Amino acid sequence: METDFFCHEIETLSREKLENLQLQRLREIIASAIKTSFYNKRLAKVGIKSPEDIKSIADVRKIPFTTKDDLRQNFPTGLLAVDMSDIVRIHSSSGTTGIPTVIYFTKDDLNSWTELVARSIYATGARKGDIFQNMMSYGLFTGGLGLHYGAERIGMTVIPVGGGNTKRQLQLMKDFKTTVLHITPSYLLHIHESMESHGFNTSDLSLKKAFIGAEPHSENTRLKLEELYGIDAYNSYGLSELSGPGLAFECKYKAGMHVWEDAYILEVIDPETGKNVEDGQEGEIVLTNLIRKGNPMIRYRTRDLAYVLTDSCKCGRTHRRLSRILGRTDDMLIINGVNVFPSQIEEVVMRIPEVGTNYQIYVDKIGALDRLTVKVEIYSKMFTGEVKQLDALKKKIAEELRASITIHPLIELHEPGALPVFEGKAKRVVDVRPSF
Ligand code: ADP
Ligand code: ZN
Numbered sequence: 001m002e003t004d005f006f007c008h009e010i011e012t013l014s015r016e017k018l019e020n021l022q023l024q025r026l027r028e029i030i031a032s033a034i035k036t037s038f039y040n041k042r043l044a045k046v047g048i049k050s051p052e053d054i055k056s057i058a059d060v061r062k063i064p065f066t067t068k069d070d071l072r073q074n075f076p077t078g079l080l081a082v083d084m085s086d087i088v089r090i091h092s093s094s095g096t097t098g099i100p101t102v103i104y105f106t107k108d109d110l111n112s113w114t115e116l117v118a119r120s121i122y123a124t125g126a127r128k129g130d131i132f133q134n135m136m137s138y139g140l141f142t143g144g145l146g147l148h149y150g151a152e153r154i155g156m157t158v159i160p161v162g163g164g165n166t167k168r169q170l171q172l173m174k175d176f177k178t179t180v181l182h183i184t185p186s187y188l189l190h191i192h193e194s195m196e197s198h199g200f201n202t203s204d205l206s207l208k209k210a211f212i213g214a215e216p217h218s219e220n221t222r223l224k225l226e227e228l229y230g231i232d233a234y235n236s237y238g239l240s241e242l243s244g245p246g247l248a249f250e251c252k253y254k255a256g257m258h259v260w261e262d263a264y265i266l267e268v269i270d271p272e273t274g275k276n277v278e279d280g281q282e283g284e285i286v287l288t289n290l291i292r293k294g295n296p297m298i299r300y301r302t303r304d305l306a307y308v309l310t311d312s313c314k315c316g317r318t319h320r321r322l323s324r325i326l327g328r329t330d331d332m333l334i335i336n337g338v339n340v341f342p343s344q345i346e347e348v349v350m351r352i353p354e355v356g357t358n359y360q361i362y363v364d365k366i367g368a369l370d371r372l373t374v375k376v377e378i379y380s381k382m383f384t385g386e387v388k389q390l391d392a393l394k395k396k397i398a399e400e401l402r403a404s405i406t407i408h409p410l411i412e413l414h415e416p417g418a419l420p421v422f423e424g425k426a427k428r429v430v431d432v433r434p435s436f
Contacts, residue, residue: 004123004315005122005317006118006122006123006154007115007119010262011123011319012316013262013318015318018318018319021262022057022261022262022265022290023054023056023057025262025290025291026054026057026060026290027051027052028290029296029298030043030050030051030053030054030298031051032293032294032296033081034049034050035081035082036078037078038074038078039079042063042064043063046063046064048063057265060265060267060298060299061276063299064299065274065286065299065300066297066298066299066300067300068101068241072099072101075099079295079296080104080294080295081293081294081296082293082294087104087105087294088105088106088107088110089110090102090103090104090105090140091103091105091140091141091142091145091244092140092141093239093240093241100140101240103142103241103243103295104295105243105292105294105295106293106294108293109243109292109295112263112292113243113246114149114150114153114246115153116150116243116246116247116260117146117149117150117151117153118150118151118154119260120150120246120249120258121147121150121154121156121249123250123315123317124211124232124234124250124252125209126156126179126180127156129155129156129157130156130179130209131156131157131159131177131178131179131206132151132156132157132158132159132178132179133159133169133172133178133180133181133182134148134151134158134160134161134162135162135163135169135182135187136183136184136214137164137423137424138160141240141244141424142238142243142244142245143214143238143245144160144162144163146238146244146246147182147211148160150245150246159176163423163424164423166194166198170195170198170200170204170205173204173205173207174200174204174205177206178206178207179207179208179209180209180210180211181207181210181211182210183211184212184213184215184423184424185215185222185225185233186215186358186422186425187421187422187423187426188212188229189228189357189358190357190358190421190422192225192229192357193356193377193416194417202229207229207231208231208232209231209233209234210225210231210232210233211234211236212234212235213236213237213245214236214424214425216328216343216346217324217346218324218343218346219324219347220347221350224357228357232252232254233254234250234254235249235254235324236257237249237304237325239302239304241297241300241302242287242300242302243289243292247259247260247263247264247287248260248321251315251317252315253314255309255321256309256313256321256322256324257324258319259287259319259320259321259322261320262319264287264288264290265288265290266285266322267285267286267288267299268282268306268308269283269284269301270283271283271284271303271329279307279309279310279320280309280310281307282305282326283305283306283307284302284305284329285302285304285305285306286300286302287299287300303329303330304325304327304328304329305326305329306323306325307323308320308321308322308323309321309322325343326341327341331429333429333431334370335363335370335372335407336369336370336407340405340407342428344404345359345361345374345404345409346359346428347404348397348400348404348405349374349397349401352396352397352400354379354393355376355377355378355397356376356377356378356416357416358376359375359376359419360374360375360419360420360428360429361373361374361375361428361429361430362374362375362430362432363429363430363432364432365433365434371410372407372410373409373411373412374397374409374410374411375411375412375414375419376411376413377413377414377417377419378393378413378414378415380416390413393413394411394413397411398410398411
C-alpha cells in the first residue's frame with residue numbers, strides 16, 4: 001500500500017518516545033566517543049566516564065561543543081572510534097572556509113545514513129518510477145553519493161551524472177525524461193539562462209521536482225526556480241561533519257526542513273554566549289549525530305544560522321523543522337560597521353522581476369571606507385531599452401537594498417552570462433579589502 005511515509009513509525013513517533021530513543025542512542029554514541037582519543041579526554045573533563053553518566057538528553061548540554069578547529073587539530077584519526085579496517089568509506093567537506101575535514105563511515109553508518117536520505121526523498125513525494133538526475137558532484141563531497149544511495153533505496157531510476165557540462169545535462173534530461181533533479185540552486189538558475197543557447201527549452205523537459213541545497217539561497221530564489229521550470233523545489237540541508245544530506249529536508253508542504261531527530265539532537269545556541277535559545281529564536285545550529293558510531297560527532301557547531309519552527313507540520317511528521325539557513329556566522333560582512341548577510345542581498349535582488357539568474361556581491365575599499373557593489377545580471381530585453389530606463393532600474397535595486405540592509409550599495413547591471421558561473425557551490429561574495 002502506498003503511504004506518505006518511508007518509515008511511518010519512526011517519522012511519527014510521539015515526542016516522549018522520540019526523546020527516549022534519543023537518550024538510548026546518545027548513550028550508545030557516548031560509548032563510541034569514549035573510544036576516540038579526542039572525546040575520551042573531553043568527556044572525562046566534564047565527569048563523563050561511561051554511558052551511564054548520561055541520565056537525560058539534557059545532559060548533552062554538559063558536554064563542550066565540537067568545532068571545525070577541533071576536527072582540524074585532531075586530523076586525521078583523533079575522532080575515529082573503530083579500527084580503520086572497519087571503515088568502508090571516507091568523505092570530506094568542500095573546504096569552503098579552509099582546510100577540509102574528514103569523516104569516516106562504517107558499513108552500518110552508511111546504511112543508517114542511506115535510510116535517512118531515502119526517508120527525506122520520500123517525504124517530498126518522489127517515488128519509484130521517478131527518473132532522478134543527480135547533478136551534485138560525486139566523490140569526497142557528501143552531496144553526490146549521499147543522495148545517490150538514498151534514491152536507489154527507494155527504487156528511483158538514478159542517473160549519476162554529477163556536476164557540470166550543461167549541454168550534456170540538458171540532453172540527459174530530455175532523453176530520459178528526468179523528473180527529479182538534485183542540484184545547487186545557483187546552477188539550476190544558470191541552466192535556465194543558458195538553455196536556449198544549447199538548443200533546448202523547458203517544453204523539452206519533464207521535470208517535476210528539484211532538491212536544492214548545499215548553499216544558501218532565499219525563498220525568492222526558490223520561487224523563481226519553481227516558476228522558471230514549472231516544478232516544486234525542496235530545500236535540503238546538510239554538512240559533511242554530520243554526514244551530509246538527509247539531515248534536514250523539506251516534506252511536500254515545503255514549510256521548513258524536518259530534522260530527523262531520531263538520528264540527531266538539534267540545538268540552537270546564541271553564537272556569542274554559547275547558551276541555548278528557545279525554539280523560534282534565531283541562532284547557530286548545533287547538532288549531535290546519534291547514529292554514526294565510527295566517527296562520533298557531539299554538539300558540533302555548524303556556524304549556520306537558523307531557527308526552529310514551533311508549529312506542527314501538516315504532513316504529520318513529529319520531527320521538528322528548521323527554517324531556511326539565514327547565513328553563516330562566518331559569512332557576515334561588516335561594511336562600514338554595519339553587519340550584512342549575503343542572504344539579505346539575495347532575498348532582495350531575486351524578487352526584482354527584471355533581474356535574471358545571477359548576481360555577485362563585491363566589496364572593496366575606497367580610502368578608509370568600505371564600498372559595497374552589487375552586480376546583477378538582467379534579462380537581455382532590458383538592454384534594448386533606453387539608458388534612462390536602466391538608470392531607473394539601478395536606482396530601484398539600490399533603494400530596495402538600502403531598505404533591507406540599511407546601507408546604500410552601488411549597482412552594476414550586466415548582460416546574461418557576464419558574471420562567473422559555478423557548477424557546484426556558488427561563490428557569491430568577492431571581498432578584496434585588505435585583511436589587516
Ligand atoms: P563546507 O563547510 O566546506 O562548505 P560542506 O560541503 O559540508 O562543507 O557544506 C556544508 C555547508 O553548506 C553547511 O554548513 C551550510 O553552510 C551550507 N549548506 C548546505 N546546505 C544548505 C542549504 N540547504 N541552505 C543553506 N546552506 C546550506
Ligand atoms: Zn512535514
